Amino acid sequence: xxxxxxxxxxxxxxxxxxxxxxxxxxxxxxxxxxxxxxxxxxxxxxxxxxxxxxxxxxxxxxxxxxxxxxxxxxxxxxxxxxxxxxxxxxxxxxxxxxxxxxxxxxxxxxxxxxxxxxxxxxxxxxxxxxxxxxxxxxxxxxxxxxxxxxxxxxxxxxxxxxxxxxxxxxxxxxxxxxxxxxxxxxxxxxxxxxxxxxxxxxxxxxxxxxxxxxxxxxxxxxxxxxxxxxxxxxxxxxxxxxxxxxxxxxxxxxxxxxxxxxxxxxxxxxxxxxxxxxxxxxxxxxxxxxxxxxxxxxxxxxxxxxxxxxxxxxxxxxxxxxxxxxxxxxxxxxxxxxxxxxxxxxxxxxxxxxxxxxxxxxxxxxxxxxxxxxxxxxxxxxxxxxxxxxxxxxxxxxxxxxxxxxxxxxxxxxxxxxxx
Amino acid sequence: xxxxxxxxxxxxxxxxxxxxxxxxxxxxxxxxxxxxxxxxxxxxxxxxxxxxxxxxxxxxxxxxxxxxxxxxxxxxxxxxxxxxxxxxxxxxxxxxxxxxxxxxxxxxxxxxxxxxxxxxxxxxxxxxxxxxxxxxxxxxxxxxxxxxxxxxxxxxxxxxxxxxxxxxxxxxxxxxxxxxxxxxxxxxxxxxxxxxxxxxxxxxxxxxxxxxxxxxxxxxxxxxxxxxxxxxxxxxxxxxxxxxxxxxxxxxxxxxxxxxxxxxxxxxxxxxxxxxxxxxxxxxxxxxxxxxxxxxxxxxxxxxxxxxxxxxxxxxxxxxxxxxxxxxxxxxxxxxxxxxxxxxxxxxxxxxxxxxxxxxxxxxxxxxxxxxxxx
Numbered sequence: 001x002x003x004x005x006x007x008x009x010x011x012x013x014x015x016x017x018x019x020x021x022x023x024x025x026x027x028x029x030x031x032x033x034x035x036x037x038x039x040x041x042x043x044x045x046x047x048x049x050x051x052x053x054x055x056x057x058x059x060x061x062x063x064x065x066x067x068x069x070x071x072x073x074x075x076x077x078x079x080x081x082x083x084x085x086x087x088x089x090x091x092x093x094x095x096x097x098x099x100x101x102x103x104x105x106x107x108x109x110x111x112x113x114x115x116x117x118x119x120x121x122x123x124x125x126x127x128x129x130x131x132x133x134x135x136x137x138x139x140x141x142x143x144x145x146x147x148x149x150x151x152x153x154x155x156x157x158x159x160x161x162x163x164x165x166x167x168x169x170x171x172x173x174x175x176x177x178x179x180x181x182x183x184x185x186x187x188x189x190x191x192x193x194x195x196x197x198x199x200x201x202x203x204x205x206x207x208x209x210x211x212x213x214x215x216x217x218x219x220x221x222x223x224x225x226x227x228x229x230x231x232x233x234x235x236x237x238x239x240x241x242x243x244x245x246x247x248x249x250x251x252x253x254x255x256x257x258x259x260x261x262x263x264x265x266x267x268x269x270x271x272x273x274x275x276x277x278x279x280x281x282x283x284x285x286x287x288x289x290x291x292x293x294x295x296x297x298x299x300x301x302x303x304x305x306x307x308x309x310x311x312x313x314x315x316x317x318x319x320x321x322x323x324x325x326x327x328x329x330x331x332x333x334x335x336x337x338x339x340x341x342x343x344x345x346x347x348x349x350x351x352x353x354x355x356x357x358x359x360x361x362x363x364x365x366x367x368x369x370x371x372x373x374x375x376x377x378x379x380x381x382x383x384x385x386x387x388x389x390x391x392x393x394x395x396x397x398x399x400x401x402x403x404x405x406x407x408x409x410x411x412x413x414x415x416x417x418x419x420x
Numbered sequence: 421x422x423x424x425x426x427x428x429x430x431x432x433x434x435x436x437x438x439x440x441x442x443x444x445x446x447x448x449x450x451x452x453x454x455x456x457x458x459x460x461x462x463x464x465x466x467x468x469x470x471x472x473x474x475x476x477x478x479x480x481x482x483x484x485x486x487x488x489x490x491x492x493x494x495x496x497x498x499x500x501x502x503x504x505x506x507x508x509x510x511x512x513x514x515x516x517x518x519x520x521x522x523x524x525x526x527x528x529x530x531x532x533x534x535x536x537x538x539x540x541x542x543x544x545x546x547x548x549x550x551x552x553x554x555x556x557x558x559x560x561x562x563x564x565x566x567x568x569x570x571x572x573x574x575x576x577x578x579x580x581x582x583x584x585x586x587x588x589x590x591x592x593x594x595x596x597x598x599x600x601x602x603x604x605x606x607x608x609x610x611x612x613x614x615x616x617x618x619x620x621x622x623x624x625x626x627x628x629x630x631x632x633x634x635x636x637x638x639x640x641x642x643x644x645x646x647x648x649x650x651x652x653x654x655x656x657x658x659x660x661x662x663x664x665x666x667x668x669x670x671x672x673x674x675x676x677x678x679x680x681x682x683x684x685x686x687x688x689x690x691x692x693x694x695x696x697x698x699x700x701x702x703x704x705x706x707x708x709x710x711x712x713x714x715x716x717x718x719x720x721x722x723x724x725x726x727x728x729x730x731x732x733x734x735x736x737x738x739x740x741x742x743x744x745x746x747x748x749x750x751x752x753x754x755x756x757x758x759x760x761x762x763x764x765x766x767x768x769x770x771x772x773x774x775x776x777x778x779x780x781x782x783x784x785x786x787x788x789x790x791x792x793x794x795x
Contacts, residue, residue, distance in 0.1 A: 082422035084425055085423060085426070086425060209516065213460040213462065217473065312514050362487070364487070364747075366745065401476075402479060402485050403745040403746055404480070404742055408423035409423070410422035410423055
């Protein structure tokens with residue numbers, strides 16, 4: 001355990017004497033600038049903002065002299081899906097409404113919480129509730145319910161930031177976004193003229209047996225999200241470690257590497273040995289950039305997971321998973337539109353894939369499938385940077401574990417998402 | 421802009437025509453239990469098992485894949501007793517923390533790949549009389565085809581149909597590759613218990629401890645699944661008017677394949693209108709045939725000897741690769757990787773007919789295969 005923390009400590013130690021933030025860049029890209037025209041608790045200049053900052057990098061409202069800022073976002077959409085010629089008809093959805101509240105307890109002690117209502121009130125989750133102590137820009141302590149910084153989406157998931165109605169598949173089915181746990185950790189940033197470096201490291205409660213014993217009939221890390229006890233106690237007494245390092249080249253883009261790993265099973269109970277310790281490890285690479293000239297915004301994340309599934313258990317539950325998504329967003333019109341002064345019209349596309357079970361069958365040596373491909377062309381209109389109205393057409397191929405002809409689904413989705 | 425539905429004749433799942441709304445609702449409830457209910461350790465899976473849902477082994481109600489193969493072992497003696505305590509089927513998977521069963525060394529065993537489930541409601545309604553009639557008609561078959569039903573003991577929870585034929589305390593059983601199962605209810609109870617380690621009030625014995633435990637599936641759900649199986653439609657032939665298919669069908673009959681793979685059977689009374697008193701085309705006689713030493717695994721079941729297998733229905737055969745992952749795995753354990761190979765493996769009672777097929781011109785053989793693929 002201790003040696004896993006070493007890299008974090010080193011990073012902290014080697015960069016304690018960092019520089020102070022510089023120039024503020026106001027060029028906006030196709031991605032909205034969540035800070036636009038609003039007050040935030042953290043005044044991070046735009047080209048220093050990274051996925052790490054997403055939790056605070058939101059529009060907040062301040063009322064009077066109260067030390068509390070409040071904000072939130074809501075999204076709603078309607079969709080019509082057709083799977084292999086069969087449709088359940090038109091449906092209206094309000095997948096989530098999230099409220100966040102931040103308080104500056106002291107100039108360098110802050111509190112932020114994010115509460116999400118999913119599908120009406122079917123699920124109410126505290127996604128984030130932590131106190132941050134800032135020692136200097138390189139060294140901050142965060143404790144409470146934290147968002148495990150694996151990949152970029154888990155940290156930077158607010159609906160209004162995306163041109164797509166659905167959350168990316170690999171970020172919700174391999175990485176269990178939005179995955180938050182009780183724990184603590186350190187984070188910080190170091191600035192140079194052209195670069196910004198960031199690190200994060202947390203110890204939290206983590207996964208449980210359900211990731212290989214669930215009704216999805218596949219290895220499914222998000223199954224652990226259903227366990228409400230993870231906020232109360234660790235399933236097995238072994239903390240989940242999450243580490244992320246990211247670097248940003250100013251005016252160019254950001255790349256992040258992250259790892260999350262721990263023991264998922266209950267290997268002992270009441271002093272009795274039930275099984276050997278079994279690990280789950282997830283690695284992710286995320287990146288985003290704006291192409292100069294065309295101002296095309298590229299954003300992507302790739303993830304690999306490895307789970308120690310007992311060899312005598314069903315091959316239905318994969319030992320390795322991988323997936324990823326790539327979003328391309330091209331602004332085509334910006335400026336005054338339909339009476340809005342800072343409107344943008346974008347065309348966009350997402351290509352995504354999930355392979356739930358990487359490997360071959362013992363019996364036949366043939367590939368194990370259980371995978372998804374999908375493409376999502378989209379049009380989005382942003383009357384202002386904090387609001388998006390979007391129309392998506394999703395075409396998806398779901399192939400079963402055996403590799404039989406895939407189920408094909410076409411979905412039309414129209415919806416909006418806005419900060420409030 | 422969206423995907424179009426696959427043609428009805430490309431699918432094996434789906435109900436028989438003309439179900440009443442109440443029957444449709446039961447079919448749907450059974451469909452969900454069969455295809456969508458995934459058992460976990462929490463809901464009773466195992467502790468030892470082979471797979472965790474009916475649908476994992478019978479994808480789309482079609483033939484299954486070797487990764488969900490069942491292994492059965494042992495000889496039953498003349499009293500129907502197995503020489504091993506732990507039942508006749510290996511549960512070769514276990515939930516975490518448990519050890520799966522191992523095949524006892526030196527025991528004869530057979531592997532079974534999952535068959536298609538479509539049209540079974542029709543087969544359940546063939547009368548014992550018709551089955552015995554087909555066996556009797558073979559007495560003088562010039563090609564050496566014989567065949568007999570499996571006479572087997574029934575578990576206590578199975579109530580025989582009123583006019584079932586008996587031999588002592590044994591009844592004619594017809595489901596499964598050795599034809600050792602009486603009806604779809606019997607099959608379903610056994611599947612829950614032996615394939616998934618799910619106990620029911622009908623068979624409350626835990627596969628691991630062999631002791632009775634609380635039921636892990638409700639009576640009602642078992643009955644719904646049975647109704648679902650009973651009301652799955654019969655596979656629909658594709659391109660029945662294609663000239664090659666028609667020529668192949670004729671050759672199939674002339675060659676003598678039809679002596680076992682009977683084209684037409686008939687049902688008796690059923691409360692489901694579509695199933696009642698009708699003819700259907702399954703290409704089986706529901707009888708056991710000695711298929712020769714090549715297919716003798718030495719494993720016996722009921723009155724089926726090691727080399728004896730129940731003629732499998734050939735309907736739906738052409739759709740096998742849509743449920744077996746783009747490949748085909750035919751014969752009881754999937755050892756035949758093509759229809760051609762499956763035919764070549766016929767021995768025993770089918771030997772002379774198989775020889776006749778081999779001696780046919782290649783074009784005629786291709787026609788027979790085209791016919792089989794249309795089923």
